[in-house]
Amino acid sequence: MTATARISSAVMNQRRVAPAGLDFFPTPPWATRALLVHCLPELLTETWWLARSIAWDPCCGAGHMSGVLAEVFAHVSESDIADHGQRHVRDFLEVVPTRQTATSAIIMNPPFNKAAAFVRHAISFNPLVVAALVRTNWLEGQTRHTDLFLKNPPTAVFQFVERVPMVAGRWAVNAKSATSYSWMVWQRDPAPEIAAAAPVLRWIPPCRKELTRDDDIVRFGGCSDLPRAHPVIRGLEKAA
Numbered sequence: 001m002t003a004t005a006r007i008s009s010a011v012m013n014q015r016r017v018a019p020a021g022l023d024f025f026p027t028p029p030w031a032t033r034a035l036l037v038h039c040l041p042e043l044l045t046e047t048w049w050l051a052r053s054i055a056w057d058p059c060c061g062a063g064h065m066s067g068v069l070a071e072v073f074a075h076v077s078e079s080d081i082a083d084h085g086q087r088h089v090r091d092f093l094e095v096v097p098t099r100q101t102a103t104s105a106i107i108m109n110p111p112f113n114k115a116a117a118f119v120r121h122a123i124s125f126n127p128l129v130v131a132a133l134v135r136t137n138w139l140e141g142q143t144r145h146t147d148l149f150l151k152n153p154p155t156a157v158f159q160f161v162e163r164v165p166m167v168a169g170r171w172a173v174n175a176k177s178a179t180s181y182s183w184m185v186w187q188r189d190p191a192p193e194i195a196a197a198a199p200v201l202r203w204i205p206p207c208r209k210e211l212t213r214d215d216d217i218v219r220f221g222g223c224s225d226l227p228r229a230h231p232v233i234r235g236l237e238k239a240a
Contacts, residue, residue, distance in 0.1 A: 023111035025166040030211035032068040053104035058092035136180040156200040
């Protein structure tokens with residue numbers, strides 16, 4: 001099942017809950033669009049190839065990120081260690097790179113405690129782009145510095161100037177957060193000027209309002225923090 005097919009049938013609160021202990025924090029759709037609108041164009045000399053390429057979200061959860069990627073990429077492959085209704089249920093760290101797993105981009109919101117392993121494994125597939133949405137303090141840590149950053153420093157770090165609220169197990173539209181997030185991107189063949197300055201640091205301007213679509217609530221669901229009087233909720237109840 002593709003990301004596009006899965007989100008087209010999404011309605012409020014129709015989702016499969018991840019087993020206890022799994023790090024499932026759905027990504028607000030606008031935060032993924034920020035990567036596509038404000039980050040990748042900074043690195044790529046041409047972006048037309050995205051519309052002809054395959055992207056892979058290896059920790060897709062309920063499709064909040066992969067569904068947005070499907071707005072740009074020709075095809076989006078989804079997988080996750082838990083069954084959220086996607087086609088492939090598998091542990092990304094156990095997937096062996098083959099011709100069948102070839103992809104242009106691996107884009108993900110990885111589990112925090114395994115994020116370095118996810119990035120290292122993603123790089124081993126040799127895609128053009130690896131992008132990980134992580135807490136900004138992920139840049140800290142002696143182990144990550146030794147095991148990842150010394151050998152594979154990111155091409156660029158894109159820091160959100162707004163908070164990106166994430167709630168365990170659901171996408172909460174009106175959530176608030178004190179946690180800072182960044183997109184970290186590894187590019188296989190960066191332009192010479194980018195490579196010379198890497199890692200490049202850029203700020204993602206305020207864009208939550210700009211990049212939130214009116215139909216996001218209907219497409220992605222799970223917004224239990226909205227009041228029953230909200231027009232979208234009322235519309236869904238009438239449709240049911």
